[in-house]
Amino acid sequence: MKSYKLLMAFMLSAAMFVAAGCSEPTQEDPGNAGGDGDDTTTETPGDVGEAEITLEFWNGFTGPDGEDIAKIIADFNEKYEGEIVIRSQTMPWANFYDQYRTVVTAGEAPDIAIMHLDQIAGYARYDLLTPLDELSADIGLVAKDFIPEVWNAGVYEGQRFGIPLDVHPLTLFYNVDLLEAAGYSEPPTTYDELLEMSLAIQEATDAWGIAMPVFWPSNMIFYTSLMSHGGESVSEDGLTPLYNSPEGHEALQKMVDLVYKHEVSPSDVQADGEVTLFRQGNSAFHLNGIWMIAGFEQQDGLNFATAPVPAFGDQEAVWAGSHNFVLPKQQDEDPDRLEAAMKFIQFVSENSLQWAKAGQVPATYTVLESEEFKALEHQYNASQQNFVFPPSTPFYGDAWGPTGPAVDEAMLGQLTPEEALERAAREGEANAREAAE
Structure with a gap:
């Protein structure tokens, strides 16, 4: 274990990253969310009794997606009844990472956890995660079965620390009725088309073309636009x-x-506010994460569809995050418990269609290319994009984090883009250098 001073520096940098917005969701975000409450729930899904091995599984799925993961866990528990049982502990993401660090450093780590992809490198750097290369190979989880970009993103300094559960990209939502009112039957694919359609919709209806968010997820939109223009986020x-x-x-x-x-x-x-406008049919286009699907489906009278985010520049690219399975570092590793944990990860990977229904893109090709997934029209449309994940570095959050408030001030007209990004870069470099020291 690294020194206490180094660990505290990492904890501070991670906290700053979450506060900056890259992993801090709106209340609508069940896949990347959790809300701001302190509630932690523990349950053993499925009608099962005691087993030879009981595994503790930590996650932040406090929204409706918690019901979907519970169904998958129940199926696993029933299949392995008497042999392995998964006990799930769910807490808000806002609390998750602090509690994770506390229990792992205290030698009280859970057996399995879910972690956002952009957090993995930092926890691996401080020896808070178990390498998974041999464990994943032993059960047949290999690169060719996964979307390459998300599989490769789980590697830090030559070792694998994450097994991807899903991909949750930024997505274009559009109001079908408003487009038809302006004479369009297909969504825009470029910035110019987005602008053209927005102007036409405002001419034909009382709705806005699009409502651009001032706060989260504005910096995910900026990341997408930056990648589309051929830019880079941070150094390797x-x-x-x-x-x-x-x-x-x-x-x-x-x-x-x-x-x-x-x-x-x-x-x-x-x-x-942009969510409300779209829900009420008062804006034609909406940029947000795929996790909004379930909420929009429940909105009475909203006839919406999904599509890839229009290319703001010359390249097709979109911000994407991912939930990854990780195995927390144990003081004393038990091979039987590790094997049982990997069986659970393999089972969820092979049965992630249920998870896709919660509003996610499955990470495995077997599910992604299945007819059942293609029938999930909104999710399937969102999957047809060029995903660009944040770099696998412990300091990404420190260097990128200041873009959150900077983009917001530019969107509010308080700073020019040049002023906003110059300040963000200055702060980001100082943050990253301090964290690295």
Whole structure:
């Protein structure tokens, strides 16, 4: 275990990252969310009794997706009744990482956990995760079975520490009725088409073309626009911000122009205000994560569809995150418990269609290419994108985190894109260098 001083520095940097917005969701985000409460629930899904091995499984699925993962766990518990039982402990993501660090360093780690992909490198650096290369190979979980980008993203310094459960990308939601009212039958695929359709919709209806968020997930939209313009987020080692560049300036300027130059989005949108406008049929387009599907499906009278995010630049690219299975570092490793944990991970990977129904893209090709998944129209449309994951570095959150408030101030018209990104890059580099020391 690393020194207490180093661990505290990591804890502070991770806390800053969550506060910056990359992993801090709106209340609508069941897949990347958890809310702000302190409630922790423990349950053993399935009608089962005692077993030879009981595994503790930690996750942050406190939203409706918690019911979906519970169904999968129940199926596993019933299949392995008497042999292995999974006991699930669920807590808000806002509390999850602090509690994880506490129990692992105290030698009281759970057997299995879910971790956001962009957090894995930091926890691996401080020896809080168990390497999975041999364990995954032993049960046949190999690269060719997974989307390459998400499989490769679980590697830090040559070792695997995560097994992907899903992909949750940014997605375009659009109001079918409003598009038809303006004479369109297909969604936009480029920024220019998005602008053209938005203007036409505002001419034909009383709705806005799009409502650009001022707060989360505005920096995910910026990340998407940056990648589409051929820009870079941070250096490979995570210590140097690269977004304060001509590509970054143009990427953010196009977002700002939708509000102030083209006037197809209201200004000063309050937190979750863009969600409300779309729910009420008062905006035609909405940019958010795939996790919004379930909530929009429950909205009475909302005739919506999903599509890839229009390319703001010359390249097709979209921000994507992922929930990964990890095995917390144990003081005393038990081979039987490790084997049982990997059986559970393999079972969930092979039966993740239920999880896809919760509003996710499955990470495995067997599910992704199945007819059952293709029948999930919203999820399938969202899967047809070029996913770009954050770099696998412990300092990504430190270097990228300041883009959150910077993008917000640009969207509010308080700073120019150049001013906002220059300040963010200065702060991001200072944060990353301090964390690395």
